[in-house]
Amino acid sequence: MITLKVTVQFMTYGFVLLAFAGSVSAESLSGSRPNVILVMTDDQGYGDLGCHGNPILKTPNLDQLSREAIRFTDFHVSPFCTPTRAALMTGNHPGYSGAYRTSSGRTMLHRDEKTLANLFGDNGYATGMVGKWHLGDNAPHRPQDRGFQDVVWHRCGGIGQASDHWGNDYFDDTYERNGKFEKFEGYCTDVWFREGIRFVEQNQDKPFFLYLALNAPHGPYRVPEQWAKPYLGNKAVANPNFYGMIANIDHNLGILRRRISELGLAENTILIFMTDNGTAAGGKFQGLDSKPLVGFNAGMRGKKSSVFDGGHRVPFFMYWPQGGLRGGKEIETLAAHIDVLPTLADLCDIPVPEAYQPDGVSLKPLLQPSGQPWMRDHHVLQFHGGAGAKTLPSKPFAYSVVMTQRWRLVNSDGEGLYDIQADPAQSNDVAKEHPEVMTKLRAHYAPFWEKVSPRLTAVRIDVGSPAENPTVLCSQDWYLPSGNPPWNFQAISKLPRVTGPWMLEVKQAGRYRLTLRQYPKQANQPVIAVNAKIEVAGQTQTLPVEPNSKGVVFEVDLPAGPTELVTWLYDKHGKAGGAYFTEVEAIH
Template sequence: MVQRYIWFAGIVPVRGLSIVQILTLVGAILVVSQFSSAQDKLGLQSRPNVVFILTDDQGYGPMGCHGDVNVKTPALDRLYAESVRFTNFHVQPNCAPTRALLLTGKPSLTNGVWATIRGRSLLRRGESTIANMLQDSGYRTALFGKWHLGDNYPFRPQDRGFEEVLVHGGGGVGNIQDYWANNYFNDYYLHNGKWKQFKGYCTDVWFDEAIQFIEENQDDPFFVMISTNAPHLPLVAPQSYMESYRGQRELLAQPGTAEFYAMVANIDDNIGRLRAKLDTLDLKDNTILIFMSDNGSLLQFTTWNAGMAGGKGRMWDGGHRVPFFISWPDGFSGGRDIGVLTSGLDLRPTLEELCGLESSSRSAEEGKSLGPLIRGLTPSWIDRMICLDYQNQQQTPQKNNPHVVMQGNWRWLAENRAGPLTWEEGVDYTLPDPRGELHNLDVDPGQRHDVKAEHPERVREMQASYNRWWRTLNSRDPAAGHEIVIGSDHENPTALTTHDISGEVAWNHDQVLAGFRATGHWEIEVTQNGEYEFALRRYPAEAGDPILGTIPVPAKLRNFHYFDGRYQYATTHEQSVALPVASASLKIGTFESEKALPEKTAASTDYEVNANGEVVAVKFTANLRAGITKLEASFSDVSGNLLTTPYYIKVTRNPVY
């Protein structure tokens, strides 16, 4: 028995151990025994369930257990108390890249997701996810909430291992791919690929449906990912939660802060409901429950940032250090911190080990299982360097964009963008040396002091690590595997939006109403030869609104606050902006055509019209050959000047008779 535990702890049994070695060994046995006994029970029916909760833009600080006095999070506080907490855990500094990193266990430049728009939020074809891995091993898999790794085949969650899917469109409720005029309440969401209306607040819906899925599949091992869009912009919370902040003038004076905290409090209540249901179903002990956020806080200046500099989109620790709580009562004891440098890359290999699956081969740049750390062991990779970068919506990744190299509590930081970093001490400064800074977080957790002059050899090593990382990961064509497929039997018709064009994107409903000028093309793969119809629209099909003239701003969007001056059209106007479109054009492959846009006409193969004869879509029919190509389209004025790329295009492969 002892020899078995020696093996499990990764120690080779040797005759003649000293007393000190024996005592050390006994300690290791005590740490791993609970984990090991759980592993003994693994079989398809006894494999642990996995519930993975990922919040959006919450960051590290805003919860009671991390010291924030402005929000009450009793459920998270209890989970904190019962979990193994990785306190030096890092992800990408923005959302879609983190999601791809977590699900694949591969860096952004490998999995293809280094931005949130421009076709670079699409999880590269051929990349396997945690859901694929667990589904192939007999797990029931489900996703509720936010996906943001592609809305078209083959990028949708149902194409990447999730059998049950309930999501909003795009990267958030109100994004251009989302159902028109969704506003968090009583919205339409995509349920297994079809729009369906749900009653209630979005976060409540995600947890309601997740709980129902768990109840229906409690006899099978399951993987449930609850990926909340809260507390991302727009900042909107149920009034019952806002009441808690009435009278707190300091919070209410900072636009969006009270809403942000109310959204976090609502998430907390839902986590409490979920855990109570797991307990009632007698599933809690054999369920791995993971909680984390996808990047640093959206509101690092007006919420508690745990003493860190930076927030979402920045390379200081406040931009990418996030909470990571993991609990599995049957598997290991909780209530302890692990301060070893770890990463979102490590989630997939960790679940692979904890769920008793066969280990996959990985490159040096990919993740490591956290199992040894949980068992109290010291893995060989404990001093590894981890590189992160921020490509800031680049179409093609660029070397020396903002990046950080981390080793233990050392940070080599190359971040030469201006902007304030923290609010707690009223500090407002920019990086003084654009060539980079070295920080030692053991003595300088706020990253105020550059110590590169005192540690030149460490700087050289960390810079060399970044250069190796870049050379290794950037050897692939950055566009490869991002093409949206049209004409597939898996998805026909295909709905395209300007979220995924190569250039200047319009990504939300507010921009559509404001008549924002989007420009660019789609990267397309035509799957089979045939006749294709393209319907170019200003508004989505479910809205049914005409291209010309103005429409009333939907009532649901009039209080849908981004608290961002760039996206406040709907909250400050009654009517949309009229676009003087005189013609529409389409170019794909060798096909190119332009059509005039009449004010009114009859329905035909050229135009889709409403009951008043107003044109809601301009249609083109093209015979296409299979292959990879570009799709370009435009709405232009009477002088031929581009007004915008059409925000919506529906592509249909017509049947062959």
């Protein structure tokens, strides 16, 4: 077979497309609809793969997939967890979707947003989600509320974070299956792959979409000893457990691929591997935007949460033998997470209804041997609120990057311009030498901000909903004007010293029971306070806390509609902070 390499030159910033023969053809798409398995890891960077040049980390199964798949080498996500997941699910910029932070009530999608699961489910696919969701723990924001029919997941942004099942530590944990908590045996990553394979086996006779979203290698960095052992004692390894977690993922990916092959599904399954942001622990860095002092980052500057390339350029492998997506080819064109929804719809011949209106565009033209015209000449991403969560309201250009095939206009601690082709490490700011490029890139940012900024608004949690009653609220969703609220097990073990409102939507007027707790109900721990207070719907109530009480119960009449709930727990010195957990139950 003769392989053609087609180069299409665009008029803006030397934008180049590389496409290959043997890619998607109309004939390959005319048969039965393909299955889709989308595997996404958490906090694994571009350099945390052997096939990307890491000299120490062993990832044989990912390396094999890289050799067999179509590889996008300039693929970008958001610099951290929730925004990438929001963009992936909706095809929209995270700020537009409503889910653009990792806590503080900014993790949930606006109600008018539709997801990949909605799209596939409405077109006859079985839809399954396993692992980390991080787009809301309460109705109407849970994965089962957003189009997934079969769900096994942990709450919050990570195992061991505040709203996760109390006591979970990566081993033999309790996760939620379709609305009910269930105890699982084994290490978390092993469980997620096992449940993913179970979903595939149960739905092998129909088209299916599986979103396998791993929590690893996100911290805390815990893994069975056998996986970390090869990396212990190596001074060039920043975190042996982090590498061990990736090695375990690689092992499980091999098991998954072998099983779908045994089931006869491999040829007509679109298998995608990607990660959600730059590395978290693949190196030791001096600040978010530095090059690694220890470790390997594929020559890039920046880590997780950085708007330099190391914070958001990630692996993206796509493999579909029956559709021609194979052969280990590289596509160097700029692409992004917002493109996944329209691409999968295009490849699976699913029309995208007007209600979706994705910001992304289909990557299918890049997969055609003819090298069809490409619809984008730039991409914008923004870390809304800035690094360190010191401030949440976003400002124009703050912590943003405007990207083209050649240029990066970066706004971090200051504004800089980088020629990514000549200087992939982003070492030299060339803004003074190219004022005309600066002007053009700033102009690209303006329509992005005009679309996104009006949607940086509160998304509300339902109470009194038939889908979830009672609703268990967690401090991670306090809607604070700055900073992060208490969001992990360690934080909620301390006396509360801050509080904030939960933004609620009361679905039906009536009598409600509110139970305030310092610890989640399953922890069975007393409230360390002498008085408790609530403010909701223009009403204020205060009650004493009985000795050894594990929950302070209020009853209040609430009208239907939007409201805010604020809670306080007072210690004997009169100092107060919010109840980390509050159950809101419609009683009549």
